[in-house]
Amino acid sequence: MGVQIAPSILSADFGRLADEVGAVADADWVHVDVMDNHFVPNLTLGLPVVQSLLKHSPLPIDCHLMIEDPDRWATGYAEAGARNVTFHAEAAHAPIRLARDLRAAGARAGLGLKPATPVEAYADLLPEIDMLLVMTVEPGFGGQPFLDVVLPKVRRARELVRDGAHAVWVQVDGGVDEDTIGRCAEAGADVFVAGSAVYKGNDPAEVVRRLRAEAERVSSQAWWSGESSS
Ligand code: DX5
Numbered sequence: 001m002g003v004q005i006a007p008s009i010l011s012a013d014f015g016r017l018a019d020e021v022g023a024v025a026d027a028d029w030v031h032v033d034v035m036d037n038h039f040v041p042n043l044t045l046g047l048p049v050v051q052s053l054l055k056h057s058p059l060p061i062d063c064h065l066m067i068e069d070p071d072r073w074a075t076g077y078a079e080a081g082a083r084n085v086t087f088h089a090e091a092a093h094a095p096i097r098l099a100r101d102l103r104a105a106g107a108r109a110g111l112g113l114k115p116a117t118p119v120e121a122y123a124d125l126l127p128e129i130d131m132l133l134v135m136t137v138e139p140g141f142g143g144q145p146f147l148d149v150v151l152p153k154v155r156r157a158r159e160l161v162r163d164g165a166h167a168v169w170v171q172v173d174g175g176v177d178e179d180t181i182g183r184c185a186e187a188g189a190d191v192f193v194a195g196s197a198v199y200k201g202n203d204p205a206e207v208v209r210r211l212r213a214e215a216e217r218v219s220s221q222a223w224w225s226g227e228s229s230s
């Protein structure tokens with residue numbers, strides 16, 4: 001599949017969401033951060049806003065659920081039409097059942113890992129999911145500094161998915177900008193979420209182009225190059 005860029009609307013103007021999404025129409029996904037003030041200490045938006053956004057977005061929606069009890073809530077986002085739904089490993093009670101429910105509802109299933117959560121514990125679940133989200137900040141807020149300490153886990157995630165029978169994308173989220181995206185690509189990420197880097201400047205589309213160019217340049221020469229498939 002190659003490099004995919006997913007701008008996070010967490011740093012966009014919530015009063016003009018349709019316009020803000022339209023401004024990044026050359027990206028691959030719109031990343032929507034759902035926070036419940038329990039799993040993370042912040043509150044954003046929920047299913048009604050995602051349903052409205054689905055009517056206006058030119059891009060598929062990538063829902064990142066930072067919520068407790070995703071077993072109860074996540075499938076609703078898939079049924080609404082979100083193309084990818086990521087729930088957190090730390091919050092799910094029955095991750096295999098939930099991933100199967102998401103796929104049955106027509107979505108890709110993503111499994112999210114906070115910075116201190118090891119990826120190896122989930123190696124046997126990889127056939128059940130379509131994407132591993134390796135958080136590169138503690139989830140909850142945009143604009144935090146990138147955690148280089150997580151890069152070895154990105155690398156281990158790439159090694160694990162490389163050994164699997166089906167393609168699992170490796171997504172990074174948090175502190176991804178023009179300085180850090182190359183390190184993520186080198187380590188093994190192929191899906192890149194960027195919030196403040198895209199939306200805090202004057203030209204979101206130009207930032208998306210630059211992020212993509214840098215990620216493609218680095219990943220084409222990376223140790224895992226050629227091993228990312230669709
Ligand atoms: C943080 C969210 C991110 C956030 C990233 O918990 O999951 O998607 O929007 O924002 P930046 O790119 O500013 O770190």
Ligand code: ZN
Nearest residue numbers: 008033064173
């Ligand atoms: Zn996110």
